[in-house]
Amino acid sequence: MKVVILGAGISGHTAISFLAKHLSRKHEIIVVSPSKYYQWIPSNIWVGVGRMKVDQVRFKLAKLYEKWGVQFKQAKAVSIHPEGNDKIRTGYVSVEYTSENKKGISENVEYDFLVNATGPKLDFAATPGLGPDMHTLSVCTFSHAAQTWEELQKCIKLMQEGRKQRILIGTGHPTATCQGAAFEYMLNIVFELKLRGLYHLAEITWISNEYEMGDFGMGGAFIRRGGYTISTREFSESILAENHVRWIKRAGIYKVEHGKAFYETLNGEYKTVDFDFAMLLPSFSGQDIKAFDSIGRDINAKLFSPTGCMRVDADYTERPFEEWTVKDWPETYQNPLYKNIYAIGIAFAPPHSISKPRKSPNGTSIYATPIRTGMPSGVIGKIVGQNISEIIKYGTSGHKHKANMGRMGASCILSAGYSMRKGLGATMTVCPIVPDWERFPEWGRDINMTVGEIGLAGHWIKLFLHYMFMYKAKGHPFWWLIPE
Amino acid sequence: MKDDKDISAFRGEFYPPLPTKTTMFFRTNLLYQLYRFFMLNYKIMRIVIKGHS
Ligand SMILES: Cc1cc2nc3c(=O)[nH]c(=O)nc-3n(C[C@H](O)[C@H](O)[C@H](O)COP(=O)(O)OP(=O)(O)OC[C@H]3O[C@@H](n4cnc5c(N)ncnc54)[C@H](O)[C@@H]3O)c2cc1C
Numbered sequence: 001m002k003v004v005i006l007g008a009g010i011s012g013h014t015a016i017s018f019l020a021k022h023l024s025r026k027h028e029i030i031v032v033s034p035s036k037y038y039q040w041i042p043s044n045i046w047v048g049v050g051r052m053k054v055d056q057v058r059f060k061l062a063k064l065y066e067k068w069g070v071q072f073k074q075a076k077a078v079s080i081h082p083e084g085n086d087k088i089r090t091g092y093v094s095v096e097y098t099s100e101n102k103k104g105i106s107e108n109v110e111y112d113f114l115v116n117a118t119g120p121k122l123d124f125a126a127t128p129g130l131g132p133d134m135h136t137l138s139v140c141t142f143s144h145a146a147q148t149w150e151e152l153q154k155c156i157k158l159m160q161e162g163r164k165q166r167i168l169i170g171t172g173h174p175t176a177t178c179q180g181a182a183f184e185y186m187l188n189i190v191f192e193l194k195l196r197g198l199y200h201l202a203e204i205t206w207i208s209n210e211y212e213m214g215d216f217g218m219g220g221a222f223i224r225r226g227g228y229t230i231s232t233r234e235f236s237e238s239i240l241a242e243n244h245v246r247w248i249k250r251a252g253i254y255k256v257e258h259g260k261a262f263y264e265t266l267n268g269e270y271k272t273v274d275f276d277f278a279m280l281l282p283s284f285s286g287q288d289i290k291a292f293d294s295i296g297r298d299i300n301a302k303l304f305s306p307t308g309c310m311r312v313d314a315d316y317t318e319r320p321f322e323e324w325t326v327k328d329w330p331e332t333y334q335n336p337l338y339k340n341i342y343a344i345g346i347a348f349a350p351p352h353s354i355s356k357p358r359k360s361p362n363g364t365s366i367y368a369t370p371i372r373t374g375m376p377s378g379v380i381g382k383i384v385g386q387n388i389s390e391i392i393k394y395g396t397s398g399h400k401h402k403a404n405m406g407r408m409g410a411s412c413i414l415s416a417g418y419s420m421r422k423g424l425g426a427t428m429t430v431c432p433i434v435p436d437w438e439r440f441p442e443w444g445r446d447i448n449m450t451v452g453e454i455g456l457a458g459h460w461i462k463l464f465l466h467y468m469f470m471y472k473a474k475g476h477p478f479w480w481l482i483p484e
Numbered sequence: 485m486k487d488d489k490d491i492s493a494f495r496g497e498f499y500p501p502l503p504t505k506t507t508m509f510f511r512t513n514l515l516y517q518l519y520r521f522f523m524l525n526y527k528i529m530r531i532v533i534k535g536h537s
Contacts, residue, residue: 226501237500375532409531422512427524431531449534451527455511457520461528483532 001027001392004093004111006077006289008033008061010041010374011345011381012117013473014484018385020068021480027392029069030109034076034098036060038473039142042374043466045181047145048279049152049188051418054142057466064475073109074099077118077287080303081108082338083294091340113388116310116343117381120284123173127282129256130172136256136278139185148279152189155277159198165276168261170207172280174252177217177369179208180428182281183236184414190243191417191424205273206240206247207263207280210368211358213237213249216412217371219355221430222443223452229443232428235452239416239426248273250358252366253280268361284369286310286347302337310343311335314351321356326406326436328352332399333384342384345377354434374469375410376433378484379403406434409449413462416454425458427451 003019005012008031019029037058046052065072075095082091092110097103122140124131131138137151138144155165169186171179186206193199206213214220214232221232240247250266261273261280286308291299304310314330328351335341343349354370383401390396409431416424429451435444443450472482503511510516 234500238502241500242502407534409534411528411531421514424511427528429527429531431534449527449531451524453520453524455520456514456517457524460517460521461524483529 001112002030002110003027003113003115003388003392004030004032004109005115005117006032006093007117007119007345007347008035008038009117009119009345009377011119011347011377012115013038014378014381015115015117015344015385016065016070017068017475017479018382019389020070022386022389023392025069028071030071030073030111031061031065032073032075032077032093032095032109033061034074036062036074036099037142040466040470040473041140042181042462044139044142044145045184045188045415046418047142048139048148048185049192049418050149051188054146058142059470059474068475073097073107074102075107077289078106079290079292080114080116080341081292081294082114082299082303082341085294085296091338112340113392114341115384115388116289116341116347117345118287118289118347120346121287121308123283123285126285127173127253127256130253130280130282134256135258136172136261136280138282139181139279140281151277156193156196156198158276159193159201160196162201164201164203166274167202167204168207168273168275168278168280169204170248170280171209171368172253172256172261173283174209174254174264174364174366175369176209176281176283177371178281178284179210179216179368180371180373180412180414182208182279183216184416185279186245187239187243187414187416187424187426188418190245195417195419204243204245205275206245207251207253207261207273208247208249208368209252209366210249211266211355213240213247215355215368217353217355217368218430218433219435219444221428221445221450221452222447223428223450224447225452229447232452239454250366252360252364254364256280264360264362264364264366266358266360266366284346286349303335303341305349307349309349310341310347311337312343312348314349316349316351319352324352325438326404326432326434329404329406329434331402331404332387333380334399342388344380344384346372348380372405373410373412375484376403376405376408379408382484406432406436408433413458413465415459415462417459419459421456423456423459424454425456425460425462426454427458427461
């Protein structure tokens with residue numbers, strides 16, 4: 001049997017590792033990914049403040065895959081043909097090589113099982129003027145983060161010369177997500193500037209499409225603190241207030257020019273904010289992969305959602321927010337139309353958002369779209385890898401392993417300063433990720449499993465996780481004992 | 485009347501709860517943070533185990 005995995009990121013690499021562990025070498029595992037590296041994206045934050053070098057957050061995949069008996073094609077998937085064509089009887093993927101020696105060469109890669117783990121397309125173009133090639137910076141990839149650190153150093157230099165700097169951090173699109181990552185980067189800048197005694201020269205502004213601070217694309221959460229049950233709104237606002245960071249919420253950035261971001265507020269006003277340094281996250285969509293049937297007709301709408309993410313076993317029926325339940329969320333990540341195709345991590349289409357969708361009077365959607373962080377992406381990759389292996393090995397048709405974001409929890413540790421003695425981290429855990437108002441009518445989640453606290457321990461955990469997950473990803477001895 | 489007088493308690497950012505000196509102290513107190521390190525890891529592991537079931 002031939003299993004093809006598109007994407008060697010957090011989700012895809014986990015699926016690959018379990019497929020390689022469980023399947024004998026008589027089966028073929030083929031990985032298609034445009035970069036020769038695996039990157040541990042969460043630590044890009046530290047690259048962006050000069051605390052880690054690029055080579056600490058990435059490693060080359062080819063050698064590891066050779067050891068695992070996995071074929072690696074450094075290429076990007078261009079189109080999926082689930083029904084094959086008149087010459088190729090099985091499903092296949094058209095890929096285009098990105099490696100230096102084969103750049104631009106196309107190939108059809110046949111499969112018996114296909115796993116789409118292509119993650120998010122960083123859609124900077126959705127906001128004119130946004131992105132590292134235009135007027136703002138990013139920490140979404142290691143190269144973006146390295147560029148951002150270069151720019152931050154220039155900013156620091158100007159402050160050292162006594163010049164005030166306006167720093168803008170947040171979301172660069174009205175429906176962007178991953179606010180936690182931007183928040184983390186902002187806290188690291190605060191820490192670094194305080195450490196250098198330059199904080200009085202920085203005017204930091206947080207800008208976000210969240211309805212309330214602390215929404216983080218998961219509709220916010222409730223936590224127990226100091227004898228009260230409080231929302232993550234208080235938790236996040238407290239962090240900003242403590243650090244004298246100004247915040248703008250319910251803001252959808254629609255355009256950026258040199259030193260100026262233009263945004264619309266949820267109440268329909270058009271405003272601007274000036275900056276000297278801006279790190280704004282782009283909108284995430286599915287990759288530009290096309291789908292065709294056996295006679296070459298476009299079947300994109302059947303395979304993908306309008307955002308380009310792949311349809312799986314979720315309930316995509318359009319319903320009002322009040323009628324959404326955790327049962328809408330997928331658990332096997334199998335495509336309903338083509339049963340040998342799966343989509344994992346950010347590549348699967350969520351049935352709806354987790355935060356309440358909202359529109360401005362001008363009709364602009366301004367809200368945080370659903371997060372899929374590293375932990376669920378890893379767990380989903382693992383269960384899909386295990387299920388496919390078992391189907392191949394034992395000929396079973398069902399899926400023994402399931403992962404539903406309405407049952408699964410997630411921990412998110414936001415670094416707030418890199419130092420073993422003085423560093424800080426904000427530890428947040430929620431369970432489940434998608435609130436289940438039937439099981440937990442009061443808070444939507446298990447309040448005893450939900451944590452939100454700041455301290456040095458958070459930094460230690462984040463650093464420990466970095467080394468632990470790099471160890472696991474590199475397939476060192478007993479890697480499978482390390483949970484996702 | 486000087487209407488731009490900056491009274492800190494009236495500033496938007498002063499409505500959220502702010503940490504006291506004691507809270508700040510415990511955030512980087514080695515002994516307390518060592519204890520929190522194990523407690524938080526325990527809580528995270530509970531979530532991880534639940535997520536894998
Ligand atoms: C700055 C930042 C910090 C973060 N911090 C945290 C954190 O602290 N904790 C946490 O839990 N989560 C964090 N996240 C989220 C986490 O990184 C994502 O949840 C996770 O990477 C999603 O995994 P994935 O496999 O779906 O996508 P990715 O990890 O992005 O992997 C996608 C893969 O697909 C490949 N690919 C792209 N296009 C194609 C194509 N056409 N064909 C084939 N392959 C393709 C890519 O090269 C890549 O290898 C952070 C995200 C960012 C941006």
